[in-house]
Amino acid sequence: MGISKSDFFTDEQNEISNLMKALGHPARIAIIEFLLKKEACICGDIVNELPLSQPTISQHLKELKNVNIIKGSVEGNTICYCLNLDTLSKIQNYVQLMITTAMKCKPDECC
């Protein structure tokens, strides 16, 4: 990403942008949707569902795990991934705050 200036932004700004960035790739969205579709913590046959190699998917999973959007627990031979509701709620709350704040904007001005 070129020269990063994240030192100049607040911790909260960096945190929320890191969460959003983790969601900012179609493969990672697809992985999340696959986990959702299973409605449970289904393990690593994600590879069979997506047109990506096993290392690539492992890497995307790692990125989602790094920001705590998913958590994985070892289940014998396989690993059981599932979504982390706390982190999703954090995102939800932030977007909700944006919306309620933005709605205060007077309609007779430009927006």
Next chain:
Amino acid sequence: MGISKSDFFTDEQNEISNLMKALGHPARIAIIEFLLKKEACICGDIVNELPLSQPTISQHLKELKNVNIIKGSVEGNTICYCLNLDTLSKIQNYVQLMITTAMKCKPDECC
């Protein structure tokens, strides 16, 4: 981003990941928060508020505009940017759907 395989994902997956990607940079979060703080469609003195050059901010604004998170209207000499509630709601709805779906996950399984 290296070789992109967005053709293999659904339009919806690509759309939501593009929105998230646009929010995936602290400078763009800071720009949005600046617009929110003003509670109105305040124009281009964002440059004075952020530790980034004018071309860089212009580029970030363009990215936010490309995905319709903000809209800008020419206001004489300056440009009046404001948040687009429709797009924010789209993000909100998606995150909400993720959460409600994820909550169906049985608690006796791994998550």
Next chain:
DNA sequence: ATTCTATATTGCAATATTACGATAAATATT
């Protein structure tokens, strides 16, 4: 112990993002 299966890591090539100086474009002001 050896083999099988599932996942992670490493190394690297291809591509994308970020940032900014220089410059252009467009409107406002004098």
Next chain:
DNA sequence: AATATTTATCGTAATATTGCAATATAGAAT
């Protein structure tokens, strides 16, 4: 018309992301 002000674009260097083959690791099954 000339100048100032505001925003956009171009060019380019630095860095990050993406994807995969090859390989490593770890537990299960034989």
